Amino acid sequence: MTTTEAGAGTPSTATTPGPTDGAAVVTDHDRGVHGYHQQKDEHLKRLRRIEGQIRGLQRMVDEDVYCIDILTQVSASTKALQSFALQLLEEHLRHCVADAARQGGSEIDAKVEEATKAIGRLLRT
Amino acid sequence: MTTTEAGAGTPSTATTPGPTDGAAVVTDHDRGVHGYHQQKDEHLKRLRRIEGQIRGLQRMVDEDVYCIDILTQVSASTKALQSFALQLLEEHLRHCVADAARQGGSEIDAKVEEATKAIGRLLRT
Amino acid sequence: MTTTEAGAGTPSTATTPGPTDGAAVVTDHDRGVHGYHQQKDEHLKRLRRIEGQIRGLQRMVDEDVYCIDILTQVSASTKALQSFALQLLEEHLRHCVADAARQGGSEIDAKVEEATKAIGRLLRT
Amino acid sequence: MTTTEAGAGTPSTATTPGPTDGAAVVTDHDRGVHGYHQQKDEHLKRLRRIEGQIRGLQRMVDEDVYCIDILTQVSASTKALQSFALQLLEEHLRHCVADAARQGGSEIDAKVEEATKAIGRLLRT
Numbered sequence: 400m401t402t403t404e405a406g407a408g409t410p411s412t413a414t415t416p417g418p419t420d421g422a423a424v425v426t427d428h429d430r431g432v433h434g435y436h437q438q439k440d441e442h443l444k445r446l447r448r449i450e451g452q453i454r455g456l457q458r459m460v461d462e463d464v465y466c467i468d469i470l471t472q473v474s475a476s477t478k479a480l481q482s483f484a485l486q487l488l489e490e491h492l493r494h495c496v497a498d499a500a501r502q503g504g505s506e507i508d509a510k511v512e513e514a515t516k517a518i519g520r521l522l523r524t
Numbered sequence: 525m526t527t528t529e530a531g532a533g534t535p536s537t538a539t540t541p542g543p544t545d546g547a548a549v550v551t552d553h554d555r556g557v558h559g560y561h562q563q564k565d566e567h568l569k570r571l572r573r574i575e576g577q578i579r580g581l582q583r584m585v586d587e588d589v590y591c592i593d594i595l596t597q598v599s600a601s602t603k604a605l606q607s608f609a610l611q612l613l614e615e616h617l618r619h620c621v622a623d624a625a626r627q628g629g630s631e632i633d634a635k636v637e638e639a640t641k642a643i644g645r646l647l648r649t
Numbered sequence: 650m651t652t653t654e655a656g657a658g659t660p661s662t663a664t665t666p667g668p669t670d671g672a673a674v675v676t677d678h679d680r681g682v683h684g685y686h687q688q689k690d691e692h693l694k695r696l697r698r699i700e701g702q703i704r705g706l707q708r709m710v711d712e713d714v715y716c717i718d719i720l721t722q723v724s725a726s727t728k729a730l731q732s733f734a735l736q737l738l739e740e741h742l743r744h745c746v747a748d749a750a751r752q753g754g755s756e757i758d759a760k761v762e763e764a765t766k767a768i769g770r771l772l773r774t
Numbered sequence: 775m776t777t778t779e780a781g782a783g784t785p786s787t788a789t790t791p792g793p794t795d796g797a798a799v800v801t802d803h804d805r806g807v808h809g810y811h812q813q814k815d816e817h818l819k820r821l822r823r824i825e826g827q828i829r830g831l832q833r834m835v836d837e838d839v840y841c842i843d844i845l846t847q848v849s850a851s852t853k854a855l856q857s858f859a860l861q862l863l864e865e866h867l868r869h870c871v872a873d874a875a876r877q878g879g880s881e882i883d884a885k886v887e888e889a890t891k892a893i894g895r896l897l898r899t
Contacts, residue, residue, distance in 0.1 A: 443835055443836065449828050450832070460814060461818065473855055477896070481899060488845065496622070497622075497636070501626060503626075511614060517849075519610050520849040521647060522610065524852040568711065571707045578696060582700070592764070595737060595738060596767065598737075608723065646720065743883065746872070748875075761864060761868045765863060771897060
C-alpha cells in the first residue's frame with residue numbers, strides 16, 4: 400500500500416530501486432529508514448530549542464534566580480521533551496508499527512510490546 | 525457476562541460465520557468487539573482492586589492517618605491506574621490500530637492520531 | 650504562634666485542655682491532629698467522587714466501551730487523584746512542615762526530606 | 775563564583791556578622807541568597823550533563839537511530855530533569871519555606887501556596 404514515501408527531508412533515499420516490484424509490501428523500515436526521518440529537521444529544531452532551555456537553566460542557577468522561577472523553567476523543558484517524545488511515538492506507530500501489521504506474522508506483537516514499554520517509561524518519569 | 529470471545533489474536537478470523545464473505549480483512553473491531561474484551565475479567569479485577577484502594581484512602585483520611593502515609597497510598601493508586609491504562613493501550617494498539625493498518629486506506633492515520641492524543645492525556649496527568 | 654486551630658470538621662479535638670499554657674509553641678501536630686483534618690469533609694467528598702469514577706470505569710469495561718474513551722476516563726481519574734494529593738501536600742507543608750520549622754531543631758530537615766520523597770513518588774507515577 | 779556560602783543548613787545563623795543584631799530571625803533569604811546556592815556547583819554539573827544528553831538526542835536523530843532507542847534516551851533526560859527539580863525543591867522547602875515559617879506572619883501561606891503550584895506544574899508534565 401505505501402509505496403513511495405521518500406523525499407521530505409531525506410537526502411539520499413531517493414534512488415532506492417527495486418522495492419516496488421513483487422507482491423511483498425516493502426516498507427521504509429525495510430530500507431533502514433525509520434518513521435521519524437521525514438520530520439528530521441523539525442525534530443532537530445525542537446531539540447536545539449530544548450538545549451537552549453537547558454543552557455538557560457544553567458544561567459538561572461548561576462545568577463541565583465529565585466528557586467520557583469527555575470522550577471517553572473524545568474517544567475517547561477520537561478513538557479517540551481515529552482512533546483518531542485509524543486511526536487516521535489506518533490510517527491513510530493504510523494510507520495514502524497503499522498508496517499509490521501501490514502506485513503502480517505508475529506512481528507506486530509513484538510512491535511506493540513516494545514512501543515508499550517517505551518510509553519510506560521515515558522509515563523514513569 | 526462476556527460470552528463470545530472469538531479467536532484471541534488471530535489475524536485470519538476465518539470461521540466467524542457472517543462477515544467472512546469477500547476478500548476484505550474482517551476484524552474484531554468490525555464486529556463491535558474491542559481489543560481489550562479478551563482480558564475483560566482481568567481488567568475488572570484490577571479496577572475492583574483500585575476501587576478498594578480508593579476506599580482505603582477514605583478510611584485513612586477518616587482515621588486521621590499521617591499525611592505522608594496517605595500520599596504514599598495515593599501514589600500506589602495512581603500507579604495502578606496508569607498500569608491499567610498501559611495494558612488497555614497495548615491491546616488497543618495490538619488490535620484496533622493493527623487492524624486499521626491491515627485494512628489499508630487512511631483509517632490508520634486517524635487511529636494513530638487518536639491513540640497518540642490518548643497517550644498525551646495520560647502523560648499530562 | 651499558631652494556637653487554637655482546632656474545630657473545622659473535627660468531632661473531638663475541641664476540649665484538649667493543657668497545651669496553651671507555657672512558652673513553647675504547641676502545634677496541632679503535637680496534639681496528634683494532622684494538617685489536613687480541617688478539610689476532612691472536602692477530602693472525603695473528593696475521594697468518594699474518585700471512587701465513583703473507578704466504578705464508572707468498571708461499567709465501561711463491562712459494556713465494551715471503546716478503548717480510547719476508557720483511557721480518557723482513566724486520565725480524568727488520575728488527574729483527580731493527583732489533585733487530591735496536591736491539596737493534601739499543601740496542607741502538610743502549611744501545618745506539619747511549618748510547625749517543625751517553628752519549633753527549631755533538626756526536625757525540619759527530617760520533615761522536608763520526608764515531604765520531598767513523597768513528592769518524588771508522586772512525580773514517578 | 776559564589777564566594778560566601780554561609781553555614782549550610784544551620785538553624786541558628788549565629789555567627790554571620792552583620793544581621794544578627796535584634797530579636798528577629800534573619801535568614802539567607804533576607805540576604806538575597808536562595809536555598810539552592812549551596813549546591814550551585816552540583817546543580818550546574820547536573821544541568822551540563824542534561825545538556826549533553828540533549829545533544830546526544832540530536833546526534834541520534836541525525837544518525838537515524840531507531841525511534842524506540844531515542845524514546846528511551848528522552849525518558850532518561852526527563853527523569854534527570856525531574857530529579858534536578860526535586861533537589862531544588864527540597865532546598866527551597868528547607869530554606870525559603872522554613873524561613874518564612876520561622877519569621878511568623880502570613881508569609882508562610884504565600885510561600886506554601888507558591889511551592890504547591892510549582893509542584894503541580896511538575897506533576898502535570
